[in-house]
Amino acid sequence: MLIKVAAGIILRDDKVFISLRKSNQHQGGLWEFPGGKCEPSESASSALLRELKEECDIFVTDYVLFKKISHDYGDKQVELSFYKVTEFQGDPIGKEGQEVRWVTISDLLSYEFPEANKMIVTELMNTQ
Numbered sequence: 001m002l003i004k005v006a007a008g009i010i011l012r013d014d015k016v017f018i019s020l021r022k023s024n025q026h027q028g029g030l031w032e033f034p035g036g037k038c039e040p041s042e043s044a045s046s047a048l049l050r051e052l053k054e055e056c057d058i059f060v061t062d063y064v065l066f067k068k069i070s071h072d073y074g075d076k077q078v079e080l081s082f083y084k085v086t087e088f089q090g091d092p093i094g095k096e097g098q099e100v101r102w103v104t105i106s107d108l109l110s111y112e113f114p115e116a117n118k119m120i121v122t123e124l125m126n127t128q
């Protein structure tokens with residue numbers, strides 16, 4: 001079954017906000033762009049807004065679809081919609097206790113992300 005996921009590349013000045021997946025989660029111990037699974041019949045953009053409120057406590061007011069990536073992890077097949085989040089209210093935090101960081105785009109190379117994110121990191125570097 002294909003799992004639909006929405007993730008936010010939260011941008012402020014020259015930094016991007018990333019969080020660490022908990023060790024008990026799928027792809028645990030790796031860094032991510034915050035987000036999560038779409039509920040049945042929920043659009044990816046609605047899931048983005050809901051997940052970023054739940055996980056980071058921000059209210060997203062402007063976003064644009066950056067890239068859609070399908071990836072087969074073997075145990076799970078995901079379709080990730082990565083959005084650039086350019087405007088939001090509040091200051092993002094790790095609301096669920098997850099470790100978080102603001103890093104530059106080039107810093108992203110020093111962090112380990114799930115396989116599906118590799119292309120995203122490369123594209124972000126190229127579009128800067």
Ligand SMILES: Nc1nc2c([nH]c(=O)n2[C@H]2C[C@H](O)[C@@H](COP(=O)(O)OP(=O)(O)OP(=O)(O)O)O2)c(=O)[nH]1
Binds near residue numbers: 036
């Ligand atoms: N949020 C997020 N998920 C990612 C990224 N890259 C990537 O492969 N994934 C995968 C890991 C998971 O299989 C899936 C997202 O699931 P999730 O664990 O964030 O979902 P969720 O927030 O709804 O969590 P839960 O309620 O099921 O615990 O997508 C990413 O950058 N961000």
Ligand SMILES: [Mg+2]
Binds near residue numbers: 034035036037055
């Ligand atoms: Mg999540």
